[in-house]
Amino acid sequence: MTGTDTAVLREMRWWDIDSVLELERDLFPEDAWSRGMFWSELAHARGPGATRCYVVAQEGDRIVGYAGLTISGAESEGGEAGDGDSVQAADVQTIAVTRDHWGTGLGSRLLTELLRAATAFECAEVLLECRVDNVRAQKLYERFGFEIIGVRRGYYQPGNVDALVMRLTDPSTSVNPANPVDGNGVQGTETNG
Numbered sequence: 394m395t396g397t398d399t400a401v402l403r404e405m406r407w408w409d410i411d412s413v414l415e416l417e418r419d420l421f422p423e424d425a426w427s428r429g430m431f432w433s434e435l436a437h438a439r440g441p442g443a444t445r446c447y448v449v450a451q452e453g454d455r456i457v458g459y460a461g462l463t464i465s466g467a468e469s470e471g472g473e474a475g476d477g478d479s480v481q482a483a484d485v486q487t488i489a490v491t492r493d494h495w496g497t498g499l500g501s502r503l504l505t506e507l508l509r510a511a512t513a514f515e516c517a518e519v520l521l522e523c524r525v526d527n528v529r530a531q532k533l534y535e536r537f538g539f540e541i542i543g544v545r546r547g548y549y550q551p552g553n554v555d556a557l558v559m560r561l562t563d564p565s566t567s568v569n570p571a572n573p574v575d576g577n578g579v580q581g582t583e584t585n586g
C-alpha cells in the first residue's frame with residue numbers, strides 16, 4: 394500500500410490493453426480475460442449506441458487499476474417476458490487494482506466511476522459476481538450497498554469456485570454523478586467483477 398491514492402481515472406483505450414492484460418494475469422491467474430475479450434468490450438464502449446464503460450487508473454505512465462461495466466436490458470418487475478417492458482440494468486464485468494495500491498481507496502474510486510456510468514445510463518440496478526473467497530472485494534461492494542441475492546455453483550472454472558451474485562438497486566443513491574469524487578471523471582462470459 395502506498396498511502397493516499399493519486400491516480401487519475403480516464404477512459405480505457407485500445408493502447409491500454411497490454412498493461413491491463415499484465416495486471417489481469419497477475420490478479421486473476423486462474424481465469425484471466427484474453428486480449429480478444431478486452432478488444433471486444435472496447436468495441437462497444439464508444440459512440441451513440443455504446444453499452445460498455447471501461448476505465449483505467451493511471452499514475453505517471455503506469456496503469457494501476459481498471460474496471461468495466463456492461464449495460465443490458467432487463468425485464469421490469471411485474472413485466473411479462475417479451476412484452477417489451479424492460480429497464481436498463483448494468484453488470485460490473487471487472488475491477489482490479491495493483492497490489493501496491495490496495496487499501497488506498499482506488500477500488501472505491503473505480504467502482505464509483507462505474508456506478509456513475511450506470512446512473513448516466515439510467516440503470517435501475519447493478520449486478521455482479523464475486524468469488525465466495527474474495528472477502529476484500531465483497532466488503533468493498535457491501536460498503537456501496539450491494540447485497541447478496543444468490544450463489545452460482547462452480548461459476549469460476551477450472552477451480553470450480555462458487556460465485557456470489559450481488560445486486561445494488563438504484564445506483565444513483567450510491568453516487569452523485571453531478572459531483573465527481575475527484576474531478577477526474579472519465580469521458581464517457583464469465584466476469585471478474
Ligand SMILES: CC(C)(COP(=O)(O)OP(=O)(O)OC[C@H]1O[C@@H](n2cnc3c(N)ncnc32)[C@H](O)[C@@H]1OP(=O)(O)O)[C@@H](O)C(=O)NCCC(=O)NCCS
Pocket residue numbers: 396397398420488489490491494495496497498499500501502522523524527529530532533536585586
Ligand atoms: C478488490 C479490490 C479492487 C479493492 O481495491 P482497493 O483499492 O483495495 O479498495 P479500497 O482501498 O477502496 O478499499 C479497500 C479497503 O481499504 C480501505 N481504504 C479505503 N481508502 C483508504 C485510504 N485512503 N487509506 C487507507 N485505507 C483505505 C477501505 O476502508 C477498505 O477497507 P475495508 O474493505 O476493510 O472497508 C482490490 O483488492 C483488487 O484489485 N483485488 C484483486 C482483483 C479482485 O479481486 N477484483 C474483484 C473481483 S470480484
